[in-house]
Amino acid sequence: MILPLLILSVKVVYGSDDYDYIQNGRDWPNIHEYCFGKQTQSPVNLDNNYTNTNEDDMYFFPKYKPTNVRITKNATSHRIIPANDSDNFGPLYTVNSWSESVAYGGKIIFFRSEAEHTVNGVQYNLEVQIQHTLLFATLTNRSTVSVFFIQDDTASRNPFLQSVIDNYDKQEFTLDLSQLVTSSFSIQPYYLYAGSFTYPDCTERNSWYIFERPFKAPNSQLQFFYNLYHNTDVFPHGNFRFIQDRKSSAKKVKVYYRKDPYQSQQNEE
Template identity: 80%
Template structure:
């Protein structure tokens, strides 16, 4: 399997809150030992020099649904979670060369401004991370889906971002993740690797599905998230962890690239 299985306590699931982003994670090894000395740390720069492209048997099936959610806020992060603890945003099914079909339930949404992962050295304006927990099992495995947004003032307002912006200060509201990731979108190219949480305690029990192509959104939307996570005492320069060194903290990370399954056919038809 892509990740070894581990029974996680609630504190491990949600991480620790005794940290800040004044150094964008560079000082976390002084606070949390697990953020230091490991070999599968996230985020990373996803580039062709470290990518294996011969894995064609990776499949990703999201079945997200409208879900009643609430936003939890503390000094280190804002999370969107289901309003009912036993609920989830809908299932995510994955099949790859490491395991049989696995079902996950979406449990937490993070917004990172600017993005944590880079694509060929490019850091996009916003990264939306959807963290999932394995369903139908007493043992827990984590899987996070990431998508990017880039500023384009000619673009229409993105419906998913607008759902969040319009309801941000409400006690609870209905959020539909299928406004962001659909079955049609899931065939787009993405990177897959085994890494860690990007916040303390940096647990190395997380599979990442990072979609390559960014969505476009106008500055009127992206500025909302920028203002949440910049120019404050806790977030002076954003709420992202700096990319990890592929020669040390991310030394054992192996990245697979799922190509567009229709790209070859389209090229042959031209």
């Protein structure tokens, strides 16, 4: 049974700002010790080497809502956060096959151009990362939902991206994450693995839920984010961290690939 929503106001720290993307994170170990030599660093390449379909399926149910937000900008990061610190983008419930449930609240949206995670070695044009905190505990663990975008000039403009683009320079505006991740969209296959923040201090307290299938968006939209994070002093080659090699600690890597629940029905038809 899913517990009713309880909003807790907890002041949290989301990392450090004394870094840049000149080397896409290769020099971060010189700044933050947790960005080097640990076992579960992110991002990773998601492929069959890390796939494990023998574990219990994990389902998650987003209940995102229109939220008044603001964009915080500094030299290293642009983040969309609720305008009211005690608010969130709406709850995200995760439920396993044993009916054990956990509730998170969306607190930060990051845009990565190009994508940080790769799928079978492919790096998509854009990754949208929605970082969550636990709603029913004071633990500092995070849960991040990621979706990819790939360029397709025949595609219609994505309404979520367009809302961000149209309001990017406003002090506050209303953003609806349900335009991006809907309940019907969340049934598609995704990867789940235990990892870290992809920015200093690279803390290893983050569970990643990454949808496999990318959205399509025209170049007119993707170019907006490309221009933000390329060809500048801080972002010469994008604002993504390079892929972390975790094969030497494969036993500690837990990446799950959830099969499409409708795939077996399609195969029978």
